[in-house]
Structures are given as structure tokens and as C-alpha cells.
């Protein structure tokens with residue numbers, strides 16, 4: 432459990448993550464390489480007095496993960512040029528004053544198929560349905576069940592091998608936060624718990640494989656995948672998304688930001 436002071440620092444960390452991610456979303460277009468996005472992310476995180484959490488994490492070589500099309504998560508940025516019609520997942524983490532924030536989105540590069548658009552929309556909805564469960568007295572299984580139910584109702588698969596997590600001074604803390612589960616089961620949610628919730632949803636089968644680079648996770652059937660993630664604090668009066676962006680959010684998301692955070696954020700005077 433984090434103190435209010437710790438959560439405030441995490442909010443400031445989350446503000447950096449959210450702003451850099453917004454800029455990456457704007458920069459990602461056909462002809463831009465994933466390595467270009469990585470360089471931009473590292474520069475902007477450091478310019479905001481943060482440290483890119485992923486760089487060097489278990490030997491990961493870059494500041495963000497860029498996963499294209501059938502790649503689910505942990506893609507390594509490099510020379511690959513984004514092409515019209517690609518689905519790009521960007522995952523980013525910032526450490527600021529020792530506290531980590533972690534967030535991810537999947538976006539369309541140029542014009543993508545209706546199929547891809549639907550997968551992105553439903554995955555973002557899965558995240559918000561998970562967040563909506565994050566009230567004191569609810570249980571961990573309520574989050575996973577809400578995500579799984581929405582994904583499967585839409586005919587999609589839920590990746591099992593990778594899960595969300597507690598987060599604080601370390602990127603990955605207890606507990607694990609699966610994107611599947613049984614409502615009413617698991618650990619009780621308490622005020623001060625901060626979790627990274629991150630549904631990884633596939634177009635059909637949920638099996639995944641890891642490529643020979645040791646990092647990139649792909650769908651076993653080669654179909655598309657999408658990934659959305661926020662860092663969220665459970666407060667007495669409900670969930671607070673600490674990595675909320677000012678644009679490109681799910682319509683319900685702003686309901687889960689604090690008034691003061693929103694005011695600071697909208698006036699461009701975020702605490703960071």
C-alpha cells in the first residue's frame with residue numbers, strides 16, 4: 432500500500448509517461464522507424480527529469496517497447512519502418528523520484544482495417560472495464576473477470592502468460608493482475624494499492640510465443656493483438672488513473688482522474 436505522498440509522486444511520474452506517450456502517438460506514422468520513436472521517448476523522458484524504466488530492465492536495450500501487428504508485447508525498437516495499415520503497440524515506463532509509472536496503447540498507422548479498429552476499441556474498453564472494478568472491497572478477480580468477459584464476448588482471446596502487476600519503486604511488484612479470473616475471488620482491493628492493469632487481447636487464439644530475440648512476444652496463430660495499459664491507484668473514493676492522457680483516451684477515462692490532477696494537467700502545469 433502506498434501513502435498519499437507516494438501516490439502523488441507516482442502521479443507526477445504518470446504525467447511524464449502520459450505526455451511522452453501522447454507525443455509518440457503523434458509522431459508514429461508511415462515511414463517513421465520504431466527506433467525513431469524510441470529515441471524520441473528517451474529524450475523526452477530525460478528532459479522531464481525522468482529515467483526510462485525499461486532501458487536495461489533485465490537487459491532490455493531500449494526505452495520503449497514497440498510491437499507491430501501480430502507482436503503482442505516487448506517488441507524491440509529498431510530500423511523497422513512503420514507502414515500504412517500497421518497496428519502499433521507502444522509500451523512505456525518512467526521512473527521519477529524513484530517511482531515508476533507504466534502505460535501502453537495500440538494505435539493505427541495510417542489507415543487500418545475495420546477488423547483492426549474493432550480489436551483496438553474492444554481492448555481499450557477491456558482496460559476501462561477493469562479500471563471500473565477497482566474500488567475498495569472489490570477483489571483482484573473482479574478486474575480479470577471484467578476484462579475477460581468483454582474480450583471473449585467479442586470473440587477475442589486473452590493472453591494468459593503475461594499479466595498486470597503491482598507497481599511502485601519497482602516496475603513489477605506484487606500482486607499479479609491477470610486479465611482473466613473469477614469475480615469475487617482473490618485478494619481484496621485496499622486503499623493505497625497501485626496496480627498496472629494491462630489487457631493483452633488477441634484476434635482469435637490466445638496462445639503466444641517468444642521470438643528468438645528473447646523478447647518479442649507474438650500470437651502463435653499470427654493474428655493481430657492489441658495492448659492497453661494504465662497505472663491506477665485505488666483510493667477511498669475510487670480508482671485514479673495516474674497515466675491518463677489528455678487525448679486519445681476512452682470517453683469514460685477522465686472520470687477516473689482527480690479534479691486537481693485534471694486542472695493541473697489541462698492548464699499545462701502538471702506537477703512534473
Ligand code: MG
Nearest residue numbers: 522533534535
Ligand atoms: Mg507496460
Ligand code: MG
Nearest residue numbers: 533627629660
Ligand atoms: Mg506493465
